[in-house]
Structures are given as C-alpha cells and as structure tokens.
Amino acid sequence: MTEGMDRKPTITDVARLANVSIKTVSRVINGERYVTEDMQTRVRKAVAELGFHPNLSARSLAGDRSFLIAHLYGDPSGTYTSDIQAGLLNRCREHGYHLLIEEIDYSSPDIEQRSSTLLHQLRLDGVVLTAPVTDNEIVQRVLERARIPHVRITPQRESDASPSVRIDEREAAVKLTQHLLSLGHRRIGFIKGSPNHAATELRYSGFCTAMEEAGVEIESDLLEKGRFTYASAVPCARRLLARDDRPTAIFASNDEMAAAVIAVAVEQGLTLPRDLSIVGFDDTPMAQMLSPALTTVRHPVREMGEAAADILFAAFAQRGQAASTSPAPHRVLPYEIILRQSTSVAPAQAAAAKKAATKKAR
Amino acid sequence: MTEGMDRKPTITDVARLANVSIKTVSRVINGERYVTEDMQTRVRKAVAELGFHPNLSARSLAGDRSFLIAHLYGDPSGTYTSDIQAGLLNRCREHGYHLLIEEIDYSSPDIEQRSSTLLHQLRLDGVVLTAPVTDNEIVQRVLERARIPHVRITPQRESDASPSVRIDEREAAVKLTQHLLSLGHRRIGFIKGSPNHAATELRYSGFCTAMEEAGVEIESDLLEKGRFTYASAVPCARRLLARDDRPTAIFASNDEMAAAVIAVAVEQGLTLPRDLSIVGFDDTPMAQMLSPALTTVRHPVREMGEAAADILFAAFAQRGQAASTSPAPHRVLPYEIILRQSTSVAPAQAAAAKKAATKKAR
C-alpha cells in the first residue's frame, strides 16, 4: 500500500493507475459479468496498491444499495438483543454489510415519525425486527410503504407480507409443561411475560394445551403477570408461594423470572427442587449459573439472527427479479428442552416413590 | 403529509413547493445563519407537507458529516456491550445520529484490513472503542491516520491523542479489598480477567495495593487466571477451594466469575457467606439474583456510553476550530461499592466475635 496521499483514493485514481475506465473498475468491484481476466487482475492490483475502498455514500447515492441493514428493537433485555445482533453481524461480515441498531420506544406517539425518519434518511437495504417491534403495525406500515425488505423475529402470526424467523414457542411450552406433569405436578403456577411480546401468549397457550390434554384443571389463581424481568417476577413469586395450597411447580415464562422465583423460594426457606420445581425459558447463560441449575428451553437466539440475515441477503440477491412469485419465507428453528436440577418429582409423589424404592430394596 | 408520490421527496421538491432555491432549503435544514423568519417558516411548511427527510448518503457525499458513529468492540460479553450501546443510542437519538456496531476479532491478522475498510468505506464521524479494542494499536493507528475522532473506554493509560472514559478501577479494587480485610480476611484468593482487558491488571493492582498497605502477604498460590467468563472461572474456583488451607475470601474480577465461585462453593457443600466470602465487580443485574447476593462494585456502564458520546458530539461541535489547543478530555465516572450478602466476617474471627457477643449477653 503506497502511503503519502493526503486524499483518500477514489475510483478515478484506481482507473488512472490501471489505465482503464472508471466503469471497468466499478465492474470489477461489484463482480459484474463481462470483464476479462486480464482487466480483473490489473484493476485488483491497482486497488491493492492504492488501498482503495469504495465510498459507501457514493455507492448508495448512485446505485440502489446502501450495504446497510438495521436492527430495530424496543426492549434491550438481557442478552437477547446482543445475541440477535451477534448473529446478524456474523452474516454482515461475510457479505460486506454493516449493521445499524436502533432502539425505538414502541409506546411513544412519535414512533411513526421516528421510524419514517430512520428509513428515509438512510437508504436501508433491509431491516430486522425483534421483540415488541415485531408486531408493531405502524412500523410495519412504514416499512411496507418504503418497500424495505424486512424480517420479523418471533411474530404473533406469520404474514404473507413479510418473512419471519421463530421457534415453535407453543410446542416448546407444551413439552416443558408435559415434563412437569410427568413428574407428578398438578398444581402448577404460571408467570406470564410482557403483554406486547408475541411469545408471552404463545408460551401460555402451550402451557394450557398441555394441562388440558392431561386433564388437569388450570386454576386461574395460579396465573401471575410478569414483564420478563427479575423485578417484575418477585411479587408474582411471593404471591404464589404465600398460599397455603402453594403450587408444587412454577413455570416462569423466561429464565430471568425463574431466577426470581428461585430467589424468593430460597428466601422462604424452601429446599429446591424438593419442595418446588421451577422451569424457565430461553436457556440464557444465567440458567446454568443458578442453583439449582434451571430446566428450560434452549432458544437459539444467535442462530435466529443469522437466519434473519440469511433471508435478507437471499432477498437482495434476487432483487428485481420475479418479485411476488414466491411467498415470504418463514423459518422455524429447532428448540431443545434442557433438563437440569430445578425440577424433580412432585412432593406427594416423591413420598410414594420413596416408599416404592424402599420396598424394592428389601 | 401528502401521499401519492411514488418517489421520495428531495430537496428540489421542497424548494419548488416553497418557491425558494435548494440552497435555502439546505440552509434551513442545517440551521445556518442568514435566513429570514419568513423563509424559515415557508421552508419548514413545505418540508412537513412533503414529509421530506434529507438523504444521508447525499449529505455525507457532499458535505463532511455522515451522521454516523460506530461502536467497535471485540468481546460481546454479557450485558456490558449492550449497556454501552444503550448509552450511545440515548445520545445519538438526541443529536440525530445513528449508531453502527462492529465486532472485530482483535487477534485476527486482518484486523488492519478490516478496520481500515470500515473506516474508509463509511465516512464515520466518530468511533467508540471498548474492551480489548480500546488498547489495540493497529486500530488506534488507523483511526489516527484517518483523523477520525474517537473515544476509548477504560483504556490502559490515558493518552493525549485520544479522549477516554473510565472509572477508577484501581481505587475501586482497593476499596473492595479493604472491605474484605476489615472483615478479618487475610487469605484472599484472586481470580484475574482476560489479559487483553486493561481492567484486568488495574483491578489486580488495586487488590495488591490494599493488601500491601494492610501488611498482608500476597500468596501467589492464591492467584488464578480467568477470562471474565463463568466457564473460565470454574476450574479456578475448584483449585482454590480444593486446598487444605483454602482462602476465606475470593475476589473475582467480575460478577460472572464470582457466580462461578459461588456455584463451586455450593457444590462443595460450603455455606455462604459463613465459610467463604466472595466479591465480584461490575454490579451486573446478575449480582442481585445470585444467592447470596453479591458484594460488588457498581460500574456505570450505560453512563460511560453516554459520556463517550458526549465527548464525541462536543468534538463535532468545535470541529474546524482551534484543533489541537485543548488536550483530549478524560472523564472519570464515579463507582460505588455495593455491599450485599456474599461477604461476612472471616471464619476464625467469626468465632471470636460470637464469643464476644455471648459474653456481652450474659
């Protein structure tokens, strides 16, 4: 790389050095067809020699790509957001794209103003939506009108208009609940998440399905409303555990709230999991750090970010071609039930099991 | 806002509608001097009516601002990265800027290539560096050469060349260690963090200072090397607690590693904090979720992000003016020692204290 230039090299400098037209340089940079080997090498050599990097502003102004995608989120909770972003970045790196992040207050009245500014100022090539923004109609409308490809992560419902990435939250909740049922639990408390997250109702619905299928009555007294945070779950846990007929198990809608349940249980002198089984959801790093380590569902968040990016880049690749022929793709990633130490047989049954074991031992 | 346009409105459209020149529109948008009230309102009305948003690519191509800043990091650990970004975003929002994030592998050989691409392609107005990237010389050199304002968060040393934001890590470690000493601990294990984080040596150095000042010998056997992760600290904790003369307290260089110590201690049947006192560092949300809740240092991460952004925006404001007159600003934010349940009097002393109490009670 030759130094000494005080000005950043432009495509013109490269063209001059390689003794070709700027258009040819542009062709090589963009990997267009119809350039001979000879030209390619000549141009590449000049590019390397000058340390040339095409100016993104100019490219986006002249062409119709900005090499920018954005992650819109409304709830920077825990590691979720950064895991999604890690996934997106992995793919961006491979494709020479850059990632912009924007937190938008979904409850604010100027959300239309803000999102519209964001999308019109920058000429975003694509957008990824998570958490409460996923289902925000205003943002969706703005994106639709601006015709910006976007992927919704964990949407309420799959829509034909936009692709999505998710896991089968309902099914995972069913399986997790069945695990508790199989351990003999019948009185199971449930702590819901934030009402504006699609996952909240999906997880609860899965819980209900499993309970009904098992013929176990769902007691509305054992349903608590949290907001996916530790703090929000503390009073929920207190109420559930203060009852004379306290549940033998609690299904917290995410790991953070499960951590709160553990803390409250320990505080009240319960021995875990003997006196109370607890399950979480997401398998955040915290899940294995808790004691007892948490039985939960592995939520492949980073992979979901990668999948979302894959969908976007695939869309970019076939841009301009038959647009509305194929319906929007919907990817459903595999989850996994992770059994750890926070769940065990229900108290009553535990006694019975012990008796049986003793009998057998004789 | 009038709909129906299939093309995004440009400055020309605004100029035509307001019946002024595009330059005047530009002046109003940028808040330049020499525009009459009358003109201002006329232009603003037209802008509102068309729903005009100036195109960032064009602005950055024509002018010398991109309205983009980037966060470069090399270690997306836990909530640290997202907290920094939350702080940056808070300020970006106020100033109409956007935030780009880029994870760079500091150990990779193409780091120069990657950072240089990043900085030349996009015309970044400023950059914020955290964690291992803060002290990476290659990145610093590239930034310096490109004359891009940048702020280093938690640097090894304050440099005249670039501003920085930090807390007094050494002093905080001193205080935290003194807390342990005051509880009677003398045999204190220490688990270091990753070697490429400046905080690692600073925290250890603070620990050593406090020990020396108290006239307590530092046993090299009680020094373990972790990497700021839970997993890395597990074997460290095992080694420390397997000793016959195990320490009565352990100073883990961050909360995550402290969590590992707690887990190992519990696993080995120790009662906390009676048998072992543990301190962490950072006061991540996890610290209060652990049991026992962790004594630690509150690290104002989000505020540090905000402070970094403030420094950048201040630099933008006085761009072009007397450049090198004032030295680079260095902000040192306040920390706080948070006492929770993971620390108590050292075992031997505990017995003595008990005896005293009993005596008094008679």
Added chain:
DNA sequence: TGAGAAATTGACAGCGTTGTCTGAATGGCT
C-alpha cells in the same frame, strides 16, 4: 465466409446534497 449473437469496454449523465462564489438588499456611519 458471413451474419447475427454474445462478450467486452468506455463515455457520460445522473443520484441528492453542501460548499463556494456572486449578486442584491439593507443598515449604519460619516
């Protein structure tokens, strides 16, 4: 061998802003 198709390169006009320069109007001062 010739005609049409395909491959290869270049000239040049934008893309939507801001910077520079020029011109006109206004104001204050002798």
Added chain:
DNA sequence: AGCCATTCAGACAACGCTGTCAATTTCTCA
C-alpha cells in the same frame, strides 16, 4: 448623499460512484 460592512438568497459546481447506452471486438453456427 455616499460608502462600506453586513445580511440574505441563488446559481452552479463538486462529492464518488452506478446505470444506461453506444461502440467495438469476438464468438457461433449455418
């Protein structure tokens, strides 16, 4: 009244790239 400084508005040329179109060469197949 005359002159200079200041305020205000517009014309026009960049900024660095890509898209379009035209020109030239090379290939393909009858």
